[in-house]
Amino acid sequence: MLLFLLKRIGTMLLTALCLSFVVFFLTNQPAMLEKVAKFEGNARMSDEEVARFLDKNGFGQPMAVRYGEWLGVLPGWTHDEGDSVRGRCIAPGQEAATAPSHCGVLQGDWGSSRVFRDKVGTIIGTRLALTGKMMLWVMILMVPTALVIGVLAGMREGSRLDRGLSTLSIATTATPEYVSGVILISVFASSAVGLKWFKGTATGAMENATFENFFLPVLTIALYGMGYIARMTRASMAEVMTAQYIRTARLKGVSFRNIVLKHALRNALIAPFTVIMLQFPWLLNGVVIVETLFNYKGLGWALVQAAGNNDIDLLMGISVVSVIVVLVTQLISDIGYVYLNPRIRIS
Numbered sequence: 001m002l003l004f005l006l007k008r009i010g011t012m013l014l015t016a017l018c019l020s021f022v023v024f025f026l027t028n029q030p031a032m033l034e035k036v037a038k039f040e041g042n043a044r045m046s047d048e049e050v051a052r053f054l055d056k057n058g059f060g061q062p063m064a065v066r067y068g069e070w071l072g073v074l075p076g077w078t079h080d081e082g083d084s085v086r087g088r089c090i091a092p093g094q095e096a097a098t099a100p101s102h103c104g105v106l107q108g109d110w111g112s113s114r115v116f117r118d119k120v121g122t123i124i125g126t127r128l129a130l131t132g133k134m135m136l137w138v139m140i141l142m143v144p145t146a147l148v149i150g151v152l153a154g155m156r157e158g159s160r161l162d163r164g165l166s167t168l169s170i171a172t173t174a175t176p177e178y179v180s181g182v183i184l185i186s187v188f189a190s191s192a193v194g195l196k197w198f199k200g201t202a203t204g205a206m207e208n209a210t211f212e213n214f215f216l217p218v219l220t221i222a223l224y225g226m227g228y229i230a231r232m233t234r235a236s237m238a239e240v241m242t243a244q245y246i247r248t249a250r251l252k253g254v255s256f257r258n259i260v261l262k263h264a265l266r267n268a269l270i271a272p273f274t275v276i277m278l279q280f281p282w283l284l285n286g287v288v289i290v291e292t293l294f295n296y297k298g299l300g301w302a303l304v305q306a307a308g309n310n311d312i313d314l315l316m317g318i319s320v321v322s323v324i325v326v327l328v329t330q331l332i333s334d335i336g337y338v339y340l341n342p343r344i345r346i347s
Helices: 002-027 030-040 047-056 063-071 120-155 160-174 177-188 211-241 244-251 256-268 270-277 279-293 299-308 312-340 342-346
Strands: 078-080 085-087
Touching: 002 063, 002 312, 030 047, 120 160, 120 211, 120 256, 120 270, 120 279, 120 299, 120 312, 160 211, 177 211, 177 279, 211 256, 211 270, 211 279, 244 256, 256 270, 270 279, 270 312, 279 299, 279 312, 299 312
Parallel strands: none
Antiparallel strands: 078 085
16 A cells, blocks of 8 residues: 555656646746736737747746746846845845845745735635635535435336436436526526525635535535536446345345445445546636635636736646645545445555
8 A cells, every 4th residue: 555655656746847847837928927017017018028028037948947937936027226135036126145045935925916916825824724725625525415316216126216306417417507597696696586685795705714615615515526427427327236235135034224325335436436526626626716706806706817818827826736636636546445345455
């Protein structure tokens, strides 16, 4: 197991490094850098002024060098302005001689946001906590409900209950979040229908989450993933219920309830466990839509703001954190699968 973990951690680090370079390459194209220059200066800057701005702020170096500076394996850029020296690692009012030579991600410096005028690490910490709160409640609502629906449908394959629950699962999975979110707001939070049971915005939930202002965004995300988990659980349960040991238990006179709870359920949950862990990458995509729709200023909302305003450092930081979250959940999924399925551990 230790060797397995070391190999997976090494693969994770290599994957994160490659994906971070891809994102860095895409966000540092000349057209993007020109927008950054005009955002910092003025929209009417000439091409020569743009080139001077980029050169003075370290953007004129080769792509690989700038990536090394961002990562923290190469010294940060400096620019001599005669009476003072500016640089990536030199804070305002700091002497160049006292500034560190390296100031990248490996040193804990993620850069500064040009839109929010704050440290990227601080912004990500705050926004990730808000998104984590939403994802926690989504999982609490989505997973138990989906498992119950899947088990009930798979216990008696082909029955009316199975067909009804399967239809419901397919309908929720086929409806994207931006559609179900608008429908839920229109029905339960709009004066047009009259059922003003919930708030149409989740801004207040950032400070004080209540059932009224937080249930709709949580339900919007949960509905989409719920159907997929329920369908996978139903398929796994239906397959287990036709296994030979289940038939033997029936012939021995074991009650149907005990067959389901003591014999079938654990084996039926092996495949859904992997599917549940795979929901985290999807949740990161889903919260981008839902947080924007409900004006909930979490990590997804910050990603939209960063992308819309060419905030390169913030965009890079959110992308790297998202990659790390996905890779860690995949590692947890693999470890959990080993413990749930003894055949994997024996082999």
